[in-house]
Amino acid sequence: MGRTIIKTIVSGLALALYSGAVSAEWEVNLTPGVTDISSSVFDLHMTIFWICVAIALVVFGVMFWSIFHHRKSRGAQAHHFHENTLVEVIWTVIPILILVAMAVPATATLVEMYDTDEAELDVQITGYQWKWRYDYLDQDLNFFSNLSTPREQISNEADKQEHYLLEVDRHLVLPVDTKIRFLLTSNDVIHSWWVPALAVKKDAIPGFINEAWAVINEPGIYRGQCAELCGKDHGFMPVVVEAVSKDEFQQWLAQAQAEKQAEAAAAERTWTLDELMQQGEQVYVRACAACHLPNGEGVPGAFPALKGSPIAMGDVAAHIDIVLNGKSGTAMQAFRDQLSATELAAVITYERNAWGNSLGEAVSPAQIARLLEPSTGEAEQ
Amino acid sequence: MSDKPTFWQTLMSVLASFLGVQSERNRQRDFRTGRPLHYILTGLLMAALFVIVVILLVRWALSLAGA
Numbered sequence: 001m002g003r004t005i006i007k008t009i010v011s012g013l014a015l016a017l018y019s020g021a022v023s024a025e026w027e028v029n030l031t032p033g034v035t036d037i038s039s040s041v042f043d044l045h046m047t048i049f050w051i052c053v054a055i056a057l058v059v060f061g062v063m064f065w066s067i068f069h070h071r072k073s074r075g076a077q078a079h080h081f082h083e084n085t086l087v088e089v090i091w092t093v094i095p096i097l098i099l100v101a102m103a104v105p106a107t108a109t110l111v112e113m114y115d116t117d118e119a120e121l122d123v124q125i126t127g128y129q130w131k132w133r134y135d136y137l138d139q140d141l142n143f144f145s146n147l148s149t150p151r152e153q154i155s156n157e158a159d160k161q162e163h164y165l166l167e168v169d170r171h172l173v174l175p176v177d178t179k180i181r182f183l184l185t186s187n188d189v190i191h192s193w194w195v196p197a198l199a200v201k202k203d204a205i206p207g208f209i210n211e212a213w214a215v216i217n218e219p220g221i222y223r224g225q226c227a228e229l230c231g232k233d234h235g236f237m238p239v240v241v242e243a244v245s246k247d248e249f250q251q252w253l254a255q256a257q258a259e260k261q262a263e264a265a266a267a268e269r270t271w272t273l274d275e276l277m278q279q280g281e282q283v284y285v286r287a288c289a290a291c292h293l294p295n296g297e298g299v300p301g302a303f304p305a306l307k308g309s310p311i312a313m314g315d316v317a318a319h320i321d322i323v324l325n326g327k328s329g330t331a332m333q334a335f336r337d338q339l340s341a342t343e344l345a346a347v348i349t350y351e352r353n354a355w356g357n358s359l360g361e362a363v364s365p366a367q368i369a370r371l372l373e374p375s376t377g378e379a380e381q
Numbered sequence: 382m383s384d385k386p387t388f389w390q391t392l393m394s395v396l397a398s399f400l401g402v403q404s405e406r407n408r409q410r411d412f413r414t415g416r417p418l419h420y421i422l423t424g425l426l427m428a429a430l431f432v433i434v435v436i437l438l439v440r441w442a443l444s445l446a447g448a
Contacts, residue, residue, distance in 0.1 A: 085402060085403075088402040092401060108446070
């Protein structure tokens with residue numbers, strides 16, 4: 001029995017060491033990160049860690065020495081006494097002094113962390129169940145960032161890739177050497193936007209706007225996750241920050257804005273049923289399948305089935321309405337701001353023609369685009 | 382009458398309670414001859430003073446940071 005336990009522990013340790021050697025990214029310690037703040041957070045962490053080590057050495061050293069030196073076999077006799085005020089004062093005052101000494105550098109870092117003044121770029125970050133929306137406030141650009149790990153990897157039908165559950169369809173692209181202010185809020189429940197390399201972990205709370213900031217020193221890809229339990233797919237809404245040079249950022253910005261306009265133009269042309277079905281399936285997998293499932297059967301009692309549903313099989317206006325505006329009191333979100341007119345038309349068409357829902361009719365992107373217009377005007381006023 | 386705790390002794394007992402450590406001798410003295418009201422009033426006063434000191438400390442730290 002004892003031998004089995006030792007064997008298990010030894011093989012477990014060997015495995016831990018081995019996997020550490022295999023994966024270069026496997027780290028036990030906090031990351032020093034890529035901002036000045038993250039490196040001062042790292043330094044604080046190491047300072048406090050070594051203080052803890054010193055305390056442990058002293059306390060356990062004295063304890064072990066006392067136990068060993070006063071062991072029974074050497075005839076040690078317990079000394080009976082009730083209290084010693086001097087010793088008690090010493091062991092109360094020393095921790096107070098240590099805590100105050102740690103609070104001084106920690107306060108300096110915290111004050112710096114909260115100083116969002118003079119930011120050169122404002123990015124609003126909105127948490128949704130279960131994705132992030134990024135608004136470049138002065139650049140007239142916004143988009144959603146969805147998990148891009150294929151469903152097959154999640155359900156163990158395919159091998160998991162390197163960035164399993166830490167990859168998204170659209171990165172949050174940011175320039176280096178620029179003070180970027182993040183304004184965090186949420187559309188539904190409390191989320192938390194966390195990127196360890198930037199030392200930013202801030203709650204996104206509906207109805208509140210929290211602030212954080214970063215000046216990224218090195219270009220690169222920095223991954224993070226939602227750090228506040230927010231429901232079923234809490235572990236499936238990663239953050240991917242891509243830091244690029246200032247020039248590259250301007251190029252990216254121009255391209256992203258051009259793409260947005262091209263997409264609006266594409267909605268005006270005529271789409272065939274096949275084209276819509278094809279794109280609809282992609283949109284469905286990305287935006288709908290988390291709840292309604294890839295096979296359209298939903299989760300009984302929680303998320304209704306679309307296969308054979310009265311809405312997907314019934315009046316098209318009612319179907320468009322629920323997809324665009326959601327259904328209050330349920331998990332069904334309003335997708336009018338999340339998807340483009342083409343994507344909305346495609347996914348509605350897909351839902352009406354997939355899994356045996358064979359209505360054979362297409363919803364045109366132009367039709368959806370007209371429905372989106374008046375309300376976007378209102379929303380901006 | 383003569384072994385009643387002085388104001389200084391009352392104050393030291395209250396501060397000892399803030400720290401959480403008191404000698405048995407002082408405790409016996411306080412409970413034998415002290416009046417509860419004296420300790421309560423001194424305690425409230427010291428608590429208010431503590432809060433004021435914390436507020437001033439925070440203000441001072443923020444002013445150092447230029448906030």
